[in-house]
Each structure stands twice: as structure tokens, then as C-alpha cells.
Amino acid sequence: MAMTTASPTLVLRYADVGVATYASLRVVGQPDATVTWVIDDATLATVRDLLTDALPDPRTAETSREAIERAVTAGSFANHAAEQELANILGESLIPPAGWQLITECAASPLPALFVAPSSRLATVPWSVLALNTGGDASRLIELADILMAVPPNIANSPRRPSPWDQRRDGAPLLILDPRVPGQRPDSALGSVLGRPDAHSPLARYFAALMERGNVLPTVDNAVALFRSADADRGWLAEQLTRQPSRLLFVGHATAADGDVGHADRAAVHLADHQPLTAADMMTAKLPFPPRAALLACSSGGDYRFDEATGLVAALILGGAVLVTATLWSLPTTAGYRQFCSAAGELADPMGDAVMAVDTAHQAEDAGRAVNSWQRGQMNRWRAGDVTASPLWWAALATFAVDGSR
Numbered sequence: 001m002a003m004t005t006a007s008p009t010l011v012l013r014y015a016d017v018g019v020a021t022y023a024s025l026r027v028v029g030q031p032d033a034t035v036t037w038v039i040d041d042a043t044l045a046t047v048r049d050l051l052t053d054a055l056p057d058p059r060t061a062e063t064s065r066e067a068i069e070r071a072v073t074a075g076s077f078a079n080h081a082a083e084q085e086l087a088n089i090l091g092e093s094l095i096p097p098a099g100w101q102l103i104t105e106c107a108a109s110p111l112p113a114l115f116v117a118p119s120s121r122l123a124t125v126p127w128s129v130l131a132l133n134t135g136g137d138a139s140r141l142i143e144l145a146d147i148l149m150a151v152p153p154n155i156a157n158s159p160r161r162p163s164p165w166d167q168r169r170d171g172a173p174l175l176i177l178d179p180r181v182p183g184q185r186p187d188s189a190l191g192s193v194l195g196r197p198d199a200h201s202p203l204a205r206y207f208a209a210l211m212e213r214g215n216v217l218p219t220v221d222n223a224v225a226l227f228r229s230a231d232a233d234r235g236w237l238a239e240q241l242t243r244q245p246s247r248l249l250f251v252g253h254a255t256a257a258d259g260d261v262g263h264a265d266r267a268a269v270h271l272a273d274h275q276p277l278t279a280a281d282m283m284t285a286k287l288p289f290p291p292r293a294a295l296l297a298c299s300s301g302g303d304y305r306f307d308e309a310t311g312l313v314a315a316l317i318l319g320g321a322v323l324v325t326a327t328l329w330s331l332p333t334t335a336g337y338r339q340f341c342s343a344a345g346e347l348a349d350p351m352g353d354a355v356m357a358v359d360t361a362h363q364a365e366d367a368g369r370a371v372n373s374w375q376r377g378q379m380n381r382w383r384a385g386d387v388t389a390s391p392l393w394w395a396a397l398a399t400f401a402v403d404g405s406r
Contacts, residue, residue, distance in 0.1 A: 012095075012114060016119040020038050021038070056392060057299070057329050072392070090129065116147060122304075124302075128141060128142040129141075142376055146368065148401045151400050163320040172215040172245055172246065173247045174290065176251070177207075180232075193333055194352065197227040198224075218232075237287070242288070248292070252269065256298065264306035264311040265280035267299075295324065297326075300327050322403045324399070325368075331351060337351070366405075366406040368406050
């Protein structure tokens with residue numbers, strides 16, 4: 001098949017129908033470049049079981065602490081050999097040889113954009129790690145394409161007021177960093193995600209440098225004051241959004257929806273409020289979000305777990321965002337990681353690294369591609385034996401894009 005010289009766009013789509021999942025891969029604008037296949041229930045069950053064992057989301061009767069320990073010490077993301085085996089199985093199970101061939105034929109520089117629309121059964125798949133298993137250290141999907149999540153049609157085609165990045169890019173970013181949930185101790189379930197603020201930490205120095213280059217929201221005297229705010233409640237958020245920030249960065253806690261079909265809008269972020277701010281609350285209030293947003297919180301990108309994908313990502317896009325980076329599962333805190341990974345060292349901060357990388361990427365011309373570039377760099381460090389570049393963080397990131405955003 002002849003490929004055009006321009007970087008193509010591919011769409012990888014899955015749909016659950018009865019006990020099977022139907023899939024298709026196509027090159028946009030080339031009707032003949034299409035592959036279809038079916039994944040049977042037994043294969044889907046294998047994938048689900050592998051991911052349940054690998055991810056730090058608590059299993060039945062498992063505490064959050066136990067889930068983190070399992071994922072860091074014994075799961076498929078605990079070491080490179082186990083992760084490579086998982087990547088091979090996912091690659092073989094979810095994309096057939098003809099699909100890999102089509103992707104490989106499109107791979108070039110710049111890399112093609114691959115939009116993924118998973119079914120609810122595949123909502124937590126880390127697409128970046130899928131391997132084309134040809135022996136040895138196989139090529140990964142993210143090495144063949146920049147992976148973006150397709151925004152569900154019910155959201156993309158809804159009335160929206162998208163905020164143009166070109167008009168906002170020079171504005172101040174809105175930074176919500178580990179807000180203090182009322183009544184929660186720092187070490188409690190809804191306590192600190194980033195740990196005690198320290199002016200000398202790489203994370204604080206990063207935001208101090210950001211403040212030196214221009215204004216940020218909220219207006220504070222120093223970078224440490226950005227962390228653990230007790231003022232960042234829903235009223236405060238609404239007021240800050242009226243100031244038309246260029247981008248939003250939220251790092252904190254989120255609560256996934258309850259798993260019942262049709263209840264995606266119960267997914268919520270925890271601000272400095274006694275009650276969490278749900279996706280439904282955001283949509284009802286018609287909060288005006290900036291063109292780019294990052295939600296680095298537990299399973300904040302879980303919209304596809306539901307038939308009606310009206311979760312946190314949808315709420316931001318309906319409010320004006322055109323690019324949202326979120327997470328597919330719960331991110332272990334740095335403290336939890338250090339506790340169970342003895343080889344990491346006291347200075348290892350994979351959560352902080354992810355925060356800085358995503359915020360830096362969201363300042364680039366093509367933010368989603370920039371996130372992919374960082375993920376590839378982390379993957380190479382992981383392959384080389386750097387345990388602090390664990391895919392528990394970088395593989396969890398998923399960037400949703402609409403209206404031509406890349």
C-alpha cells in the first residue's frame with residue numbers, strides 16, 4: 001500500500017458487542033487502508049486479569065497500601081522483564097499482525113498520530129506499552145506513533161465553546177497543587193499526594209522558575225505557597241477560571257465513578273471542600289476551562305469505562321478544553337513508592353517527575369505529542385534499568401484531543 005508523504009492519522013477503535021469486542025484500524029482519508037478483527041471473550045479475560053494484577057488500583061478486599069506494594073514489588077510493572085512479557089501479550093491480544101503491518105507502514109518522521117477509542121472492557125489498557133513482538137526488545141506502539149485518545153463522539157459533537165490556544169498561550173497557568181482536603185491528615189487516604197512542600201525540592205524549584213518567567217494563578221509570594229492550599233474550593237476555582245488562564249494543572253485526589261453504567265458523571269476531584277467536585281457539578285456550573293488541562297489524579301481519565309463517557313475529561317472538554325492529559329489508573333504517591341522500592345533511593349520522585357514533564361509538555365506547540373516524547377524517553381530509561389522510570393507513572397498518562405489538537 002502506498003503511503004502519502006504527509007504524516008498520516010490513524011484511528012484504532014474498539015466496541016463491545018455481547019461476549020466479543022469488535023475492532024478496526026484505519027488511515028484517515030484512505031478508505032482502502034482499513035483492518036478489522038474480533039477479540040473473543042477468553043482473550044479479553046486474560047487482558048483484564050493481567051492488568052488487574054499489574055495496576056495499583058485495589059483489588060477486592062485489598063487496601064490502597066497493599067495495592068501499591070503489589071504493583072511496585074510483584075506486578076508486571078515491577079521490573080522490565082515482567083513488563084516486557086505483559087507488553088508482548090497485550091500487543092498480540094489487541095492488535096493482529098495485519099494491524100501492526102498497517103501501523104508500521106505509516107511510521108515515519110514525524111510520527112503519525114494514532115487516535116485510540118477503547119471499549120469499556122479495555123479502558124485501562126496502557127496503549128503506549130503494547131509491543132510488536134518480533135523477538136528481543138520489541139518495538140512499542142509509542143515508538144511507531146504518537147498515541148492520543150479520541151474524544152467520544154457524544155462529547156466531541158455536543159455544543160461546546162472551545163478556548164483557542166493561540167489566544168490564551170501567553171496567559172497565566174492555573175496551578176492547583178495538592179489542595180488540602182478538610183479534615184484529612186497528610187498521611188490519610190485523602191491526604192498529601194506530593195508530600196511536605198520544600199523550597200529546595202526539584203518540584204518547588206520548577207514552579208519557582210515558572211513564576212520567574214511570568215505570572216501564575218493563584219497569585220502567591222513564592223512557589224511553596226502554591227502547594228497544599230486550604231483556599232482552593234469550588235468557589236475559588238470558579239473565580240480563578242474567570243481570569244482566563246492559559247492552561248490548568250491539577251495534582252491531587254480524584255474519586256472514580258462507582259462503576260455502574262451511566263454514572264460516569266459521578267467521577268470527582270477533591271478540592272479544599274468537604275464535598276468533592278463531580279463531573280456533573282462542573283457541567284451544571286458550566287465552568288469555563290482553558291484550552292489545555294492536566295488532571296494528575298487517580299483514574300481521572302476513566303471516561304471510557306462507561307457507555308456514556310461523561311466523566312472528568314468530558315466535563316473539561318465541554319467547558320472549553322481541547323486537550324486534556326489524565327491518568328488511566330491510580331498513581332502511587334512518591335512516599336508510597338519509596339517505601340516499597342528499596343532500589344529507588346531517597347531522592348527518587350517519579351510523581352514529581354511526571355508533574356513537571358506534563359506541565360512542560362503542555363507549553364509546547366503540540367502538547368500531546370510532547371507528552372508522548374517524554375513517555376518514550378522514560379521508556380528508554382526503564383529499558384536501560386532505571387527503576388525510577390517506572391511505567392506505573394508514564395504509562396498511566398493518556399492525552400485526549402479534539403478539534404485538530406495534537
